[in-house]
Amino acid sequence: MNSILKPTNKIHDYSAQLAALQAGVFGDPFSFLGAHKVSDTEYEVRVYLPSAKHVSLVGKNHKSVFKRYVNSDLFLIRVNKDDLPIPYKLDVAYADQTVLKDDVYRFGSNLSxxxxxxxxxxxxxxxxxxxxxxxxxxxxxxxxxxxxxxxxxxxxxxxxxxxxxxxxxxxxxxxxxxxxxxxxxxxxxxxxxxxxxxxxxxxxxxxxxxxxxxxxxxxxxxxxxIQPLTVRKKPSSKQLNNRAKRNEVDAPISIYEVQLGSWKRRAEEGNRFLTYRELADDLLPYVKDLGFTHLQLMPVSEYPFDGSWGYQPVGLFSPTSRFGSYDDFIYFVERCEDENLGLLIDWVPGHFPSDPHGLHKFDGTHLYEHADVRQGFHPDWNTYIYNYDRPEVKSFLLANAMYWLSEFNLDGLRVDAVASMLYLDYSRNDGEWIANKHGGRENLGAIACIQDVNSRCYGHNPNIMMVAEESTAWPGVTNSVNNNGLGFGFKWNMGWMNDSLNYVSRDPIHRRYHHHEMTFSMAYAYSENYILPLSHDEVVHGKGALLSKMPGDDWQQFATLRAYYGFMYAHPGKKLLFMGSELAPRSEWDHNQGLDWQLLDSAAHSGIQATVKLLNHVYKKECALHECDNSPAGFQWIDGDNAEQSIFSFARYGHSKDDLIVVISHFTPQVFHQYKIGVPLRGVYEVILNTDDENLHGSGVKAVAAKQQLIESTSTAAHGFDNSIVLTIPPLATVYLKRITG
The missing domain is CATH 2.60.40.10 (Immunoglobulins)
Structure with a gap:
C-alpha cells in the first residue's frame, strides 16, 4: 500500500534506551516508547517488539513500514504531525503469524x-x-x-x-x-x-x-x-432481613466449621476434592438438617501448600481453585443465602508465607512486612508479619476484608490469630521484640488497622459478624471503636474451651478437685460477646480427637461427650463445632482424607450425631438458651458448688423471666436418685433433653419417671429458692427442664 508515512532516515543515538529495553529494565517507558513529538512538524513512533520480523503503522487509510534500529528489536518511524493517524495500530509480522494490535504506549493512564x-x-x-x-x-x-x-x-x-x-x-x-x-x-x-x-x-x-x-x-x-470481577446476585430484601435476624447478638448462632478439602472426598475417583457445586448440593443440606445456623469455612484464599489448611495464603483475593472456578464459588455462596444459612470465612491478616512469588520483599525491599525480624518475622509459623504502620498495607488489608463482604455478601469474617497482631512480644522472649513509642508491648499500628477494618466493614455492610479469635484477656475486643474497643461483633471464648476440655479430660474421680474449671468462665462471661469454640485446633497436632480426650471405657467416653455438648449448648455464648465433631471419630482430623462417614454405622457414633442435631433444635427453639447470652439477667446459678458429686445446675432465662430452663450437668458415672434441686419459679417442668436418653445411645436412665416427662415443683425450699423439684440424675449426662406452666 502506498503511504504518505515514511520511515525515518534520521538516526538518533538511542543506544542507552536500547540497552535498557534489551536488559528488561526500563523505569519510564512512556517517555520513550509510543508517539513522541521530535519537532514542530514531526512525531516519531517507537516500538520495541522482540521477535518481530516486520512492523507497519496502520491508520484509517494509511500503512507504512517501520525501520529497524541497528538490527535490534526497536522499530522507528517518522510521521508528519498532521498525518499521524489517531488512533493508530501496529501490523506486526512474526515468523509464524501476523498480528494487528494496538500500541500499548499510545494510551494514557487509567488510574485517577x-x-x-x-x-x-x-x-x-x-x-x-x-x-x-x-x-x-x-x-x-x-x-x-x-x-x-x-x-x-x-x-x-x-x-x-x-x-x-x-x-x-x-x-x-x-x-x-x-x-x-x-x-x-x-x-x-x-x-x-x-x-x-x-x-x-x-x-x-x-x-x-x-x-x-x-x-x-x-x-x-x-x-x-486474568479473572473478571464477577458480580454475584444481590440478596433479596427477605434474605437481608434473614441475615439481620440470624446475626443478632440475641439470636441462636450455631456454627459448623469446615475445611472444604476434607469434609468429603471422592475415594472412587482418586480421592479427589468435591467441587464448590458438589459441596453446595451435599454439604449445605447436611448442615441444615443438623440444625446449624451458620457455616464457617477455613481460609479459602488461594494457598500453595495443602498442609497449611489455608492459613498461609498467597492469593488473598483469589477463592481457591482447588474446588472449582470463581463462578463456582459464587454459586456456593448464593446457595448458602438461598438456604438461609449464614456463611463466614476465615480471614488471615496476621501473617503471610515466604513463597518466592508472594509478598515477601515484593519490590526488593520489605514492602508489606517490617524489615526488622523482631517486628516482621513470626517465629511460630516461619512467616512474615504485615507492617500495619504502613498506610498502603492498611489499604491492602482493608480492601481485602471489604472484598469478601461486599462482593460476595458474606455474613462475616472470622479473623485468625488476633492476639498475634495485638502484641509486639507475642511468642517472643526478652530482647526479641521492639517496644512501641510509649515503651509498651501493644502493636499500635495493628490496633488501628483492626479498628478501621471493623468500623468500615460494619459501616458498609450492616448485620454482618466480625469474629475475633483472640486468646488473651485483651479488654474490649467486642466493644465499639467509639468506646475504645476493637470493634468486633463476637470473640471466641478460648478460656472456656481450655478450662472445660481440661475438666472433661480428667478421670471422674478427680473432677471434684477441678470443679472451678467449669464454673470460672461465668466470672467473665459478660465481658465480651462470646462464641464457645470447639474448633479444628483442638483435634490436631497430637491433641487427639474429642472422643479420645474423654477417660474411661467406650460407654463413659461417649456419655461424657454427649454430656459435655449438652453443657456447652446451655452455657452462655454462641456455639461452634468443627466438622466431624458430630461423628465422634477416635483419631485426629487428617486434611488428606474425608471424614470417616462409616462411623455412622455404629449406634454409639450415630448417637453423638443425633445429640448434636437435637441440641441445635432445642437451642434454636428455646429463647432462654440464647436471647440473654450477654447479660447477667440470662443466667443464674442454682448450685455451682457441688464439687463432691460433680454436678452443675443453673437456670437460663429469655428476655422474659417466665421463659425459664433449668440445666443440670453431671460428670460422674453414678446415678443419684431422689435428688432435690431448687428452682427459681414454681410450676410444672418438662424434660426437653436428656443426653442419657436411649434414642441418643445413652443408658436410658430417666430424670423423671412419669411417661410425659413432666414434674411439678413443691414449696420445699432448696438452694436458696422457695420451690424445688426431686428427680433422678442420670450418669454422665446433661438434662434440660423447661418450665411450661406457672
Missing amino acids: DSVLYLFNEGTLEHAYRHLGAHFVSHENVSGVRFAVWAPNAQSVSVIGEFNCWQRTEHFMRKHPASGIWELFIPALNAGQIYKYSVVDSYGNVKDRADPFAFKMQQAPGTASV
Whole structure:
C-alpha cells in the first residue's frame, strides 16, 4: 500500500534506551516508547517488539513500514504531525503469524489521582477495583488494566502467555508519588496467566504473582490468572432481613466449621476434592438438617501448600481453585443465602508465607512486612508479619476484608490469630521484640488497622459478624471503636474451651478437685460477646480427637461427650463445632482424607450425631438458651458448688423471666436418685433433653419417671429458692427442664 508515512532516515543515538529495553529494565517507558513529538512538524513512533520480523503503522487509510534500529528489536518511524493517524495500530509480522494490535504506549493512564491518594493514605476501601488486572474500556478500546504497588522497583513489566513471558515487551508506567505501576494492554482474554516481573534497585529480577489477582494457578503453578470481577446476585430484601435476624447478638448462632478439602472426598475417583457445586448440593443440606445456623469455612484464599489448611495464603483475593472456578464459588455462596444459612470465612491478616512469588520483599525491599525480624518475622509459623504502620498495607488489608463482604455478601469474617497482631512480644522472649513509642508491648499500628477494618466493614455492610479469635484477656475486643474497643461483633471464648476440655479430660474421680474449671468462665462471661469454640485446633497436632480426650471405657467416653455438648449448648455464648465433631471419630482430623462417614454405622457414633442435631433444635427453639447470652439477667446459678458429686445446675432465662430452663450437668458415672434441686419459679417442668436418653445411645436412665416427662415443683425450699423439684440424675449426662406452666 502506498503511504504518505515514511520511515525515518534520521538516526538518533538511542543506544542507552536500547540497552535498557534489551536488559528488561526500563523505569519510564512512556517517555520513550509510543508517539513522541521530535519537532514542530514531526512525531516519531517507537516500538520495541522482540521477535518481530516486520512492523507497519496502520491508520484509517494509511500503512507504512517501520525501520529497524541497528538490527535490534526497536522499530522507528517518522510521521508528519498532521498525518499521524489517531488512533493508530501496529501490523506486526512474526515468523509464524501476523498480528494487528494496538500500541500499548499510545494510551494514557487509567488510574485517577484520587485513587492513588487514598491508597497511599491507607483508606482505599475498594482498592481491589483499581489494583490488579481489570477488564476495562479505555479510550474506546477493550482490554485489561494492570496495576501493582512496587514503589522501590527500578522497573516492572507484565509478563504472561500473551507475550511469551518476555519482560521486554510490556514495561509498566510508574506513578512516582504513589509507587503504583500501571499498564493497559488491549485484546486480552479471561483465563490467560500472568505475573509481574519486578526489577529491584540492585538489578535483581523476581517474577511475582499479583497481590490483587482474583484467580491464581494451583500449585505447582504460581502465576495469576486474568479473572473478571464477577458480580454475584444481590440478596433479596427477605434474605437481608434473614441475615439481620440470624446475626443478632440475641439470636441462636450455631456454627459448623469446615475445611472444604476434607469434609468429603471422592475415594472412587482418586480421592479427589468435591467441587464448590458438589459441596453446595451435599454439604449445605447436611448442615441444615443438623440444625446449624451458620457455616464457617477455613481460609479459602488461594494457598500453595495443602498442609497449611489455608492459613498461609498467597492469593488473598483469589477463592481457591482447588474446588472449582470463581463462578463456582459464587454459586456456593448464593446457595448458602438461598438456604438461609449464614456463611463466614476465615480471614488471615496476621501473617503471610515466604513463597518466592508472594509478598515477601515484593519490590526488593520489605514492602508489606517490617524489615526488622523482631517486628516482621513470626517465629511460630516461619512467616512474615504485615507492617500495619504502613498506610498502603492498611489499604491492602482493608480492601481485602471489604472484598469478601461486599462482593460476595458474606455474613462475616472470622479473623485468625488476633492476639498475634495485638502484641509486639507475642511468642517472643526478652530482647526479641521492639517496644512501641510509649515503651509498651501493644502493636499500635495493628490496633488501628483492626479498628478501621471493623468500623468500615460494619459501616458498609450492616448485620454482618466480625469474629475475633483472640486468646488473651485483651479488654474490649467486642466493644465499639467509639468506646475504645476493637470493634468486633463476637470473640471466641478460648478460656472456656481450655478450662472445660481440661475438666472433661480428667478421670471422674478427680473432677471434684477441678470443679472451678467449669464454673470460672461465668466470672467473665459478660465481658465480651462470646462464641464457645470447639474448633479444628483442638483435634490436631497430637491433641487427639474429642472422643479420645474423654477417660474411661467406650460407654463413659461417649456419655461424657454427649454430656459435655449438652453443657456447652446451655452455657452462655454462641456455639461452634468443627466438622466431624458430630461423628465422634477416635483419631485426629487428617486434611488428606474425608471424614470417616462409616462411623455412622455404629449406634454409639450415630448417637453423638443425633445429640448434636437435637441440641441445635432445642437451642434454636428455646429463647432462654440464647436471647440473654450477654447479660447477667440470662443466667443464674442454682448450685455451682457441688464439687463432691460433680454436678452443675443453673437456670437460663429469655428476655422474659417466665421463659425459664433449668440445666443440670453431671460428670460422674453414678446415678443419684431422689435428688432435690431448687428452682427459681414454681410450676410444672418438662424434660426437653436428656443426653442419657436411649434414642441418643445413652443408658436410658430417666430424670423423671412419669411417661410425659413432666414434674411439678413443691414449696420445699432448696438452694436458696422457695420451690424445688426431686428427680433422678442420670450418669454422665446433661438434662434440660423447661418450665411450661406457672
